[in-house]
Amino acid sequence: MQHYYGDQMPLRILDEAEFWKHQEEEHTVVIRELVKNLETQYVEALKEWEKVLSETHQRIIRFIETVIRSGYDVTPEVYQDVLHLVKFCLDQSEQFIELCRQIRDQSEAIKDNLTAKVVINHIIRESEYFIGIAQTILYQK
Template structure:
């Protein structure tokens, strides 16, 4: 992520949250479709995650609309954006935990290297977002 956006930086941050939450939401479907015979507990957990990630995605979209309409990003709105980034980071970390549980404990991944590859890819993508979110939060704490 580039940091030369100046006054538009909250939009850039929100673009990242919006994009990655949609990715994670889609990943819940990919996992359910790609892993034959996935245990019901994981299917149910993934469906709940799909809904939760969709809600976070929609919050990001709503904030984009708010920031877009503002000529000046007030401190309160900026703080709400930072709270959303913090929440999104934590959410991604918990989503990764579920992916790792599935990879380690699901019989649907046993002796199926492609299943583990898919999960590793999804984990890496969420970890990439976490890196972006941490950079934003670290930069915010320094200012």
């Protein structure tokens, strides 16, 4: 995350969150499609996560539209709301990673599926990358 965005920084932050929430939403489908015999409990959990991540994605888009409509004249209150949303997204990504690890480590369907393990590890790394971006945004002084 570069710091030269100036007044557009809230939009840049939201742009990152929007991209990564959409990625995680798609990753729920990738796992389900890749592992056709995945246990029902994990399929259902991934479907629920797909829905939740889609809702978060839409919430971020609404914030982006608000910032654009404001002419990038973001009040301190809106900026704080953006930071709270980014924190929510960070926490959500940590929870999603936990589900992915649980599936990778406990699913019998994945036990001997090297491709699925590699893909899930990649998905975890991508969510961890977003967490790093979010932490940089949240904890800068």
